[in-house]
Amino acid sequence: MPNILERKDNTMIYLDNAATSWPKPEGVYRAMDEFLRTKGGNSGRGSHSMATAASEVVEETRMLMARLINVSENERIIFTLNCTDALNLGLKGLLRPGDHVITSCIGHNSLVRPFRKLMHQGLRITRLPPFLDTGVMSPQDVEAAITKGTRLLVVTHASNVTGVIQPIEEYGIVARKHNIIFMVDAAQTAGRYPLDVQAANIDLLAFSGHKGLLGPPGTGVLYVGNRVELDSLREGGTGFSHSELEEQPNVLPYKYESGTVNSVGISGLGAALKYIFEEGLERIHAHEQYLTDRLIKSLSHIPGIILYRAKDSLKQASIISLNIEGYEPGEVGAILDQAFDIKVRTGLHCAPAAHKTLGTYPLGTIRLSPGYFNTVEEIDLALHALEKIARTKLPKGCRKLENGERVAV
Numbered sequence: 001m002p003n004i005l006e007r008k009d010n011t012m013i014y015l016d017n018a019a020t021s022w023p024k025p026e027g028v029y030r031a032m033d034e035f036l037r038t039k040g041g042n043s044g045r046g047s048h049s050m051a052t053a054a055s056e057v058v059e060e061t062r063m064l065m066a067r068l069i070n071v072s073e074n075e076r077i078i079f080t081l082n083c084t085d086a087l088n089l090g091l092k093g094l095l096r097p098g099d100h101v102i103t104s105c106i107g108h109n110s111l112v113r114p115f116r117k118l119m120h121q122g123l124r125i126t127r128l129p130p131f132l133d134t135g136v137m138s139p140q141d142v143e144a145a146i147t148k149g150t151r152l153l154v155v156t157h158a159s160n161v162t163g164v165i166q167p168i169e170e171y172g173i174v175a176r177k178h179n180i181i182f183m184v185d186a187a188q189t190a191g192r193y194p195l196d197v198q199a200a201n202i203d204l205l206a207f208s209g210h211k212g213l214l215g216p217p218g219t220g221v222l223y224v225g226n227r228v229e230l231d232s233l234r235e236g237g238t239g240f241s242h243s244e245l246e247e248q249p250n251v252l253p254y255k256y257e258s259g260t261v262n263s264v265g266i267s268g269l270g271a272a273l274k275y276i277f278e279e280g281l282e283r284i285h286a287h288e289q290y291l292t293d294r295l296i297k298s299l300s301h302i303p304g305i306i307l308y309r310a311k312d313s314l315k316q317a318s319i320i321s322l323n324i325e326g327y328e329p330g331e332v333g334a335i336l337d338q339a340f341d342i343k344v345r346t347g348l349h350c351a352p353a354a355h356k357t358l359g360t361y362p363l364g365t366i367r368l369s370p371g372y373f374n375t376v377e378e379i380d381l382a383l384h385a386l387e388k389i390a391r392t393k394l395p396k397g398c399r400k401l402e403n404g405e406r407v408a409v
Helices: 026-038 049-071 083-094 109-120 141-147 168-177 263-279 282-299 329-340 352-358 374-391
Strands: 075-082 100-104 126-127 150-156 183-186 203-207 219-222 305-309 321-323 345-347 366-370
Touching: 026 049, 026 168, 026 183, 026 263, 049 263, 083 109, 083 150, 083 183, 083 203, 100 109, 109 126, 109 263, 109 305, 109 352, 126 141, 141 168, 141 183, 150 168, 150 203, 168 183, 263 282, 282 305, 282 321, 321 374, 329 374
Parallel strands: 100 126, 100 150, 150 183, 183 203
Antiparallel strands: 075 219, 203 219, 305 321, 321 366, 345 366
8 A cells, every 4th residue: 555644634534325325314314213112113103102102103104205206096116125126026026037138337246147037037137328429328229129029128317436427318208109018226316316206207216225315224115106017025914905915915014024113213204204305305406416416526536546437527427437547446445544534335235237338347346325414524635635645656747647537327
């Protein structure tokens, strides 16, 4: 490790919000503590006051989530363990051997691995590459790839590697025109970017509760539209709903919510949603956009730093991937952590397919993902640290190359 002076102050800087947001709003901590102390009954399992209070919290959160993404029927909001769980329910509950799926080359392993298993069972998949200069998948290419057997179009709204935002509204038009199901992985955009399932013609929307939504880990959501009928992946107790049946009830949301839900986590998620509504999604997005733009503008002028980002900053989520010439990503991450107490993500980010498309496989990138609670001062300190690292390794007199900044997925 090179001899790099550490920061003088003792403030930790967290820039890994794409993995999970931190800190959470104060109301999230309070809500979860209060829930366990005063409302910790089993939601839907009893008519006593604590069970009823738990049910009310779960259903209030379901209502708030429906409001966030413009869903008119609250029961179409299904609580899951996380975004991966939601994606698995959507994919495996819908697809059958012989079906054809269209998707992109930049998916997370939470898409790639279920697809791989389903391919062994007879699923056919077409993976479309994005344009190299924009990182965006062409709606025209999507339409051209549709066949008689195409059942599903799956799109990652924003890459967890580069933050490039895909035009889901355009894909939704194509999917509805050809009567195929449209599924969106919004793990990196829910809570940070406006989502409207009606306007975008989305049939299945999956996302986690612990990232942009500022909720606790162990929470996720799958929206199931009225054009979709999914098979359940697990069966079991559903509380008051059709307990007399030996078959799994076909009533939403209970068809997909067997067993005790993570009611304490859902209480925290509900508090996070209230915080988002109070602050305003536009305000949250504007602050994160400002921090992201500040990072990109300054990083693009540091010799030795290579950026992987959207060509249009308005189509960039608050995620930035970079590499520093002369370093492996893991080295930079260790220096930032140990010498500067700055937390970032390095490596493949569970998305090797995206890195293969990007040309950064197998070592990956250094990923910075600012959140709503980051400050301008923290961003500037991180920039100072990265510049110090880059200049330490570069030979004297080295100048930035004209193509030092890359535009990719």
